Amino acid sequence: MNHMPVVRFERAAKKVGKRTIVHDLSFDIAAGEVFGFLGPNGAGKTTTVRMMVGLIKISRGDIFIKGHSITKSFKQAIRHVGAIVENPDLYNYLTGYQNLKHYARMVPGVTSDRIEEIAETVGLTGRLHDKTKTYSLGMRQRLGIAQALLHRPSLLILDEPTNGLDPAGIHELRGYLKRLAREEDVAVFVSSHLLSEMESMCDRAGVLQNGKLIRIEKVNDLVRGGDKKLVCLTLDPAQAQQARNLMTASNYEVRSEERPGELRIPLRPDEIPAVSQMLMQAGIRIYGIQMREPSLEDKFLEWTEEKK
Amino acid sequence: MIGLIANESMKIYSRRLTWILLLLLLGITIGASVLGNVNSARAADWRTETEQLVRQYEDRLRIAELSPTLRADAENKLKIANYRLANDVPAPDPDPWTALLSFSGLIETVIVFAIIVGADIVAGEYTAGTMKLLLIRPHSRAAILFSKYIAVLLFAAAMLALLLLCGYAANVLFYGWGDLRATDLFLNGQGQVVQSTVSMQVLKMYGLSLFPIAAYVTFAFAVSTILRSGALAIGISLLIMIVGNSMIEATAKIEGLKYLPFANSDMSLYIFHLPARPEMTLNFSIAVLSAYIAALLLLSWIVFQQRDVSF
Known part of the structure; x- marks a missing residue:
């Protein structure tokens, strides 16, 4: 070599x-x-x-x-x-x-x-x-x-x-x-x-x-890199706005929806149970919770945001 | 360097434009030969004919406001006509060589066509974006630039050769092969009547024309390199050429103009003893043109060497 x-x-x-x-x-x-x-x-x-x-x-x-x-x-x-x-x-x-x-x-x-x-x-x-x-x-x-x-x-x-x-x-x-x-x-x-x-x-x-x-x-x-993962929540589209309000009230960052009824939230894995409990108590029907590996694209947005 | 010149030549001859220009040149040459043949009538009795010409030239010289060039032309022709009568030397019958000597104006066509190709050879690569890939090879920028220049000069020389060959071939059809050793009367640099071989005068005229051709090509090439616009390079060069032709007369009156390239750009003036100013010689013209060529090349090289290729 x-x-x-x-x-x-x-x-x-x-x-x-x-x-x-x-x-x-x-x-x-x-x-x-x-x-x-x-x-x-x-x-x-x-x-x-x-x-x-x-x-x-x-x-x-x-x-x-x-x-x-x-x-x-x-x-x-x-x-x-x-x-x-x-x-x-x-x-x-x-x-x-x-x-x-x-x-x-x-x-x-x-x-x-x-x-x-x-x-x-x-x-x-x-x-x-x-x-x-x-x-x-x-x-x-x-x-x-x-x-x-x-x-x-x-x-x-x-x-x-x-x-x-x-x-x-x-x-x-x-x-x-x-x-x-x-x-x-x-x-x-x-x-x-x-x-x-x-x-x-x-x-x-x-x-x-x-x-x-x-x-x-x-x-x-x-x-x-980083400890937060991007979590994708799938819920009833009619309740999406209500869920979004709840989350932002608790100081979670909610990214824009890609599809109606789909919220993307950067979370640490240990925060997921608390978040899901909060949503269920408010009567929001959750169809799925997925943890996604952030793509380079997500990372890129993150870094360029940091720099600004 | 040979490989680079081969590349540039391949690019020149692979373009349709080049072949259109060559075909046009062929057509113009043949057309000029046919016209020349129609207009040339063989004299029945050369003596009475020449006497007529002498009277004609004398009449012309009596016009007071004759331009210096026309006056010199009439004086020259009168001198030769008188010499013919005194020494019993008839004008030779028209043959391919005398015909070639008469259409020296076609050299201007070669200049225009060479300008068209020379104006595009550098600017075209910028326009097409190919300059980037050309410059990232293990060759200096000077080698890239001058290989293009040499390829254009070779193309211009090829056009000149085509003009000569086709002009000769077309006239062979009218007059037969002609005599390589046939002589005619010319005026030398001192204005004395001398016998010269016509074919040698033809070769001299076309050969020397390489200097003005090179000068115009270099000008177009330099503008194209510096401004990166082929259209602009063609436009400016043709403008200079048109202005230049009208400057020959002005040079007769204003001495300083002899150091500009214009009055030095028509080599046939020396074949027919019509320099713009009496003190101007063939060597002077070649020196002036060479100086301009060297300066323009130096300028092109400096600009090309320094430039950031950023689009």
């Missing part, structure tokens, strides 16, 4: 004029790890990705890829990187094969066998010689991933990769990324605002808000 991280952020920051868009980021990503980079739109995810690949200059600090500074030795650093930045923008007037050939010519050692091989991996063999303007969004995503993997990078960067993919496509992508990380020891950096998808895709995640890294943890810890 190689212990040098594939990516190392050393207090990397981006300033435009007086405004700091990304504040001192410092973290490592190891080989074989799928790292999720989460944050709402406008948090600075794309800016960070662009700094990692040298498209925009780093104002302070540096980013190292396999030990090479992206600012000082760009060519050595970028050689190990494959990326899709934002949309998979392709040359529409070229065929899929020509698009891949184009990028193959830019890195030494990529043979035409490798082009065929990668096209097969992403499942484009049948349409490879069609112009890419005839491709669906899903196919463009695949071709985008193919060009990123063409030169067998050590780091794969995908910026919002699930945009425009159907559920089957997302499922497939998830499996593929995990395989890539496990079998070929590639470090994968995935940015997204869609937390539910990251949850099943990533090993570890960093949460970015307003350009600051507010949390960085293993995805499992991120999701399970």
Whole structure:
């Protein structure tokens, strides 16, 4: 095992004029790890990705890829990187094969066998010689991933990769990324605002808000952390308002109903018997009490609320 | 670098626009050849014909308010016509080489088409969003930028070659193969009448035209790189070209204008001994154009190197 991280952020920051868009980021990503980079739109995810690949200059600090500074030795650093930045923008007037050939010519050692091989991996063999303007969004995503993997990078960067993919496509992508990380020891950096998808895709995640890294943890810890669980109460829809009033009167936090007659309340497990007793004494008919593992989405809302 | 140039060329020749331009150039060249053939009549008796021409030029020179360029043109033609009569040298029969020499104006078509392609090669990648994926490869930005520049220059040179080849081929149909060693009378840099090989003059004129072509392409390329707008780059370049042509006359009157590229951009002026100012030479024009090309390239490189690619 190689212990040098594939990516190392050393207090990397981006300033435009007086405004700091990304504040001192410092973290490592190891080989074989799928790292999720989460944050709402406008948090600075794309800016960070662009700094990692040298498209925009780093104002302070540096980013190292396999030990090479992206600012000082760009060519050595970028050689190990494959990326899709934002949309998979392709040359529409070229065929899929020509698009891949184009990028193959830019890195030494990529043979035409490798082009065929990668096209097969992403499942484009049948349409490879069609112009890419005839491709669906899903196919463009695949071709985008193919060009990123063409030169067998050590780091794969995908910026919002699930945009425009159907559920089957997302499922497939998830499996593929995990395989890539496990079998070929590639470090994968995935940015997204869609937390539910990251949850099943990533090993570890960093949460970015307003350009600051507010949390960085293993995805499992991120999701399970905290002593309160989200409890879902199902009751007679006609009595929902009455129940809500009762609960808020006793200082419990009631989240908005997803369906009529369904209340979601963050509770410690030992509070559940008291709550149910209180409701039953008031004559409210309870059809079900469920404890739910909070999703990353819930957690995310929680953290961003805390920060405000 | 070779791989990068191959990539850029692949992108140029895979676009439908490129082939439309090439077909247009082909059509215009053939059209010009047919028109040239219709207008050329072989003289029955060259002596009376030439005497007529001499009278015609003398009449023209008597017009007081003749523009300097037209006056110089008439003087040149008169000088050659008189030399023909005195030394018994008839004008050669029209052949593909003399025809090629007469449609030097088509080089402007090549310039316009090269501007169209050169204006899009950098700006187009920004518009399509492909610049991002292009720049995250192990190549310096300078290599990426200059491979594009070289690919456009090669395309312009290919168009010039196509113009020459098609023009020659079309005229072969009218006049036969022509004589590679046929000579005619020209004026040299000092204004003296000399015998020169027509085919060599043709090659000289088209070859030297690479400088003005490169100058306009570089201008369009620089505007496209700096402003990231292909439409704007085409518009500004064509405007400069139109203004530039009218500046040749002005240069005859105002000396400082000779340092602008405009009066130096028509190489046929040196073939036909019509420099905008008497002190301007072929080498002077090439030096001026090269200086502008170098400055524009430097500017493009600095901007491209420094730019944050953030959309």
